[in-house]
Amino acid sequence: LAKTTQPISMDSYEGQEVNITCSHNNIATNDYITWYQQFPSQGPRFIIQGYKTKVTNEVASLFIPADRKSSTLSLPRVSLSDTAVYYCLVDPMNRDDKIIFGKGTRLHILP
Amino acid sequence: DGGITQSPKYLFRKEGQNVTLSCEQNLNHDAMYWYRQDPGQGLRLIYYSQIVNDFQKGDIAEGYSVSREKKESFPLTVTSAQKNPTAFYLCASSTSTNRVHEQYFGPGTRLTVT
Numbered sequence: 001l002a003k004t005t006q007p008i009s010m011d012s013y014e015g016q017e018v019n020i021t022c023s024h025n026n027i028a029t030n031d032y033i034t035w036y037q038q039f040p041s042q043g044p045r046f047i048i049q050g051y052k053t054k055v056t057n058e059v060a061s062l063f064i065p066a067d068r069k070s071s072t073l074s075l076p077r078v079s080l081s082d083t084a085v086y087y088c089l090v091d092p093m094n095r096d097d098k099i100i101f102g103k104g105t106r107l108h109i110l111p
Numbered sequence: 112d113g114g115i116t117q118s119p120k121y122l123f124r125k126e127g128q129n130v131t132l133s134c135e136q137n138l139n140h141d142a143m144y145w146y147r148q149d150p151g152q153g154l155r156l157i158y159y160s161q162i163v164n165d166f167q168k169g170d171i172a173e174g175y176s177v178s179r180e181k182k183e184s185f186p187l188t189v190t191s192a193q194k195n196p197t198a199f200y201l202c203a204s205s206t207s208t209n210r211v212h213e214q215y216f217g218p219g220t221r222l223t224v225t
Contacts, residue, residue: 034213043201043216044154087153098169099214101146101154 004088009106018075020105022088025069032091033064033071037084038104044087048073083109114138117202117217124196124224132187132220134202143185144203144214147171154201160185189222196224 006022024033032051036044048055050062050071061074075082087104115136124130134143142161146154146169156169160179174193179185185204189196199221203214 036214041199041219041221043203043219044214045216046213049213098156098159100156103151103153 003100004090004102006086006088006102006105008103009108011108011110012078013110014079015077018078018082018107018109020073020075020086020088020107021070022073023070024088024090027068027090028092030092033062033068034089034091034099035060035062035073036087036089036101038087039084044101047086049091078107078109080109080111083107115202115204115215115217117200117220119220120218122220122222124222126224127191128224129191130189130196130222130224132189132200132202132222134185134187134217135183136185136204136215136217137183138204138215139182140204140206140215141182142205143179144205145169145175145177145185145187146201146203148199148201148219157187189224196222198222 004022004024012018034049035047037047038044048060048062050064052064055062063072085104085106087101089099091099118133144159145157148154155171157175158166158169158177160166163182166177166179174190176188199219201219202217205214
């Protein structure tokens with residue numbers, strides 16, 4: 001199972017772009033990278049998923065270099081409501097493999 | 112409205128009592144999961160089920176039991192054998208197609224045992 005490492009916490013200001021990097025050195029060939037967002041006392045919510053290069057949706061962008069050993073979640077122009085915990089996961093193609101939620105990155109947006 | 116529900120939102124029990132947490136989904140998902148979250152921590156997998164009438168232990172199954180008699184339902188029983196049952200419990204479901212699975216989470220049940 002590929003383990004991920006991400007910063008424990010980050011602070012930023014409203015209107016800034018926030019980049020959260022995650023390392024996953026032993027990612028397997030068929031694994032995807034997935035990011036979830038969790039607000040206090042709620043279940044996590046899927047944000048974005050990718051395999052390589054760049055993926056963008058209405059919420060975020062995900063950058064994955066060619067070696068796939070790391071990924072960066074980019075949140076454009078954050079607001080106070082983006083204060084949450086962000087989890088980076090390696091998502092195995094093999095359905096018998098579990099996915100592992102680490103401790104995530106606690107992002108705090110300041111006014 | 113499709114979704115995943117957990118009830119109740121808050122649950123209080125005395126030590127030594129078993130308690131069952133409900134999880135229901137109408138997303139027609141084959142796979143369902145139970146996680147535990149302690150304050151300031153990530154999610155830890157308790158049990159998961161890929162198909163009806165089958166389930167596997169996760170990383171912290173001791174003191175817990177589950178059943179999967181229906182596709183829609185995956186109740187979790189916290190037994191008196193669980194040493195530190197007070198936690199936030201999250202249920203999730205996902206499809207079992209070959210593409211990578213996105214997990215949909217319920218709102219959670221906060222269990223307090225005194």
